[in-house]
Amino acid sequence: MKIKKVECLAVHPGWRKNLIFVRVETDDGIVGWGEAYSQYDRDRAIVAQVEALGQYLVGRQARNIRHFLQIAFDDYAQRRSSLEYWCALSGIEQALWDIAGKAVEQPVYNLLGGTCREKIRVYANGWSYKMQQPADFARAAEQVVRSGFTAIKFDPLPRPWRTYIPKEHIRHAVKVVSAVRSAVGDDVDLLLDIHRRLAPAHAITLSNALAEFDPYWFEEPCQVENLDALAEVRAASPIPVVSGEAMYGRADFRRLFRERAVDIINPDISNCGGILEMLFIAAAAESEMVAVSPHNYNSTTLSLSATVHAAACMPNFIITEYFLPYEEFGSVVTNNPLLPVNGYIDLPKGPGLGLDVNEKVVRSRPSKRYPARTFRMSEDDQPLPL
Structure with a gap:
């Protein structure tokens, strides 16, 4: 059971920030879903990390979760941490556990x-x-x-x-x-x-x-x-x-x-x-x-x-x-x-994670590009220049 495709889907839930879903598909048709944390103005950077890291998962055995986590840190990140890296890794890892559970028809906690x-x-x-x-x-x-x-x-x-x-x-x-x-x-x-x-x-x-x-x-x-x-x-x-x-x-x-x-x-x-x-x-x-x-x-x-x-x-x-x-x-x-x-x-x-994801709905809710925000030193100050 090898990974065939890793896809990142940024969606807008209708309130505040965009959400980042990760879709991982195996060569025998099992689809796993995960989610990466996101923040205003940093979601595009996190999506880029998912896409960059995900390409190194394609062709690997889906069940070898611990091995992928280690080489991601050692070889991809070269042992340098960042918010964007950890968010991307987290979303992909969840999707792999979703696949593992679905493959044996068991909840992940089992x-x-x-x-x-x-x-x-x-x-x-x-x-x-x-x-x-x-x-x-x-x-x-x-x-x-x-x-x-x-x-x-x-x-x-x-x-x-x-x-x-x-x-x-x-x-x-x-x-x-x-x-x-x-x-x-x-x-x-x-x-x-x-x-x-x-x-x-x-x-x-x-x-x-x-x-x-x-x-x-x-x-x-x-x-x-x-x-x-x-x-x-x-x-x-x-x-x-x-x-x-x-x-x-x-x-x-x-x-x-x-x-x-x-x-x-x-x-x-x-x-x-x-x-x-x-x-x-x-x-x-x-x-x-x-x-x-x-x-x-x-x-x-x-x-x-x-x-x-x-x-x-x-x-x-x-x-x-x-x-x-x-x-x-x-x-x-x-x-x-x-x-x-x-x-x-x-x-x-x-x-797996136990959720029946409506993929059509996910793809119909694209992320929003947020305008630049106004930053102030205090509530009474004039906006700081960007």
Whole structure:
């Protein structure tokens, strides 16, 4: 069973960024699907990486996943990491596992040693996009909880994202979290995303100010490139600290664990290296008594399914991400989407990743070319020249 064709299909889901699907076909007609992580303005570079890397997969045995991953790093990347490389590798790797499962008519999780759980807890994200006022956050949070979610994630800080912030930004965040907690009650988990933006002093002040609302976690308070800063926050924070979505491969996470910088990691299956790499990272975390909550700012289809299969096999998994604005697209592009019920997703039972992808719909939703954005030093400043 050899690889015949590798194709990258960038699609627009109808909200925010483009999504990047990877289609891999074997010489006996099996088609595997995967998904690479994407960002504004970088999606074309990631597509180029998928196409460049994919040509080295053609003619190889589809089942030799670990071998391809190693030569991709050693010979193609020449042991140099980048976001674009890891995204491309992740999408291709997922598609290979989809093929492996379909070839033997088994779900991927059965090929990985079997499951630790029969359903996967998810938290809702994307519901508070561009909201500013505490009352707006509160009303939207109530609606999400009424739909069945028991955990919700949001960023309480006002824009723009900057390292050093005034005290009024801290006060604003407190008002937002207070309003949401009052709206949803004490039994709903509140996950706070800080998006890597703060200096340690501000992050610690913010964490202490928000602790009274009993948040589930404090995500990415500082840039992960400065592990000393992140560890400083973790040591002082009364809220569990999360990081890892901007790290790629198990070697990156080794540094994170050695510094004792986090309580929970959130690697993304579509940019950390794929399903197998995610499990290697999770196993390393388990030995350090660190929990795993996979990041998933991707579709509610391929990336989510790959995450669910990996999470089913992790003893230290706790919860994963579900982006509500992509739900409608997921229900169109697959005939059997993964839909949460009361905050959980049941494991898919079909072979491979378990999704029936509607290829015609995928090809009918081409990606968008986004216009150049306006960047400002602050909300009151004039736009910076491009």
